[in-house]
Amino acid sequence: MKKNEINFAEAESCPVRNILDRFGDKWSTLVILILGNYDKLRFNELQKMIGTVSQKMLAVTLKKLEADGLVTRKVYPQVPPKVEYSLTELGLSLLPKIESLVQWANENMVEITENRSLSGVK
């Protein structure tokens, strides 16, 4: 009783795998989410907002998102330097999908946590 013949096997040919591999990391989705709430943010503002991210990982994450074309990086030529990050059109088109996931998370978090603590699995 299968619906579509989707090939999940090979990572390269499977968009699901590709996308999930990209945004399955620790910080990407969170950065997109935050940039969706505040439309422009500086590096330090982002870091303070997330709170627990290291400079290195925030830099790496932003670089990847910029490379994917999801985030724009605007540099103001001044001293001290000022850099602002914001979502691109592409990034904005992804935002509602992630927010939809977040909404589900908010609605079902309690139930999942209860299930998990009952089962005893870490």
Place this chain on the structure above:
Amino acid sequence: MKKNEINFAEAESCPVRNILDRFGDKWSTLVILILGNYDKLRFNELQKMIGTVSQKMLAVTLKKLEADGLVTRKVYPQVPPKVEYSLTELGLSLLPKIESLVQWANENMVEITENRSLSGVK
């Protein structure tokens, strides 16, 4: 120009972080997606369908999903043993959110891949 005052900082109090930490692993979303397409699957069927997952990781993934209450595990008491996995109500409620993400992935995969190869970032 911020919208909601969301506290992204502490992982425990932030549903986003919690959910993303759970499903941000390598196989969870894929398993949910496949079980959504085929409503019942045995362990080996799942493994062959994914193709590149090890026994260990599939077992761990299914255990976590079962502990969360997203997947049901039905054991048939016979020799050789037969176990069927399927999505629970909770799992089914998550499915469309993930499929929505997959749809976005399919639509924008090419553009992202192009962007990334142009930028030179791995």
Place this chain on the structure above:
DNA sequence: CGGGATCCACGCGGATACTG
């Protein structure tokens, strides 16, 4: 067949120090 138990490599990601 459906896993559990072990061992181990690799890479993510944190801490720290330094620079334009």
Place this chain on the structure above:
DNA sequence: CAGTATCCGCGTGGATCCCG
């Protein structure tokens, strides 16, 4: 301020063997 460079611990996840 906005990063880069380096070092390194630790957890994810693969390979292999074993068991009911």
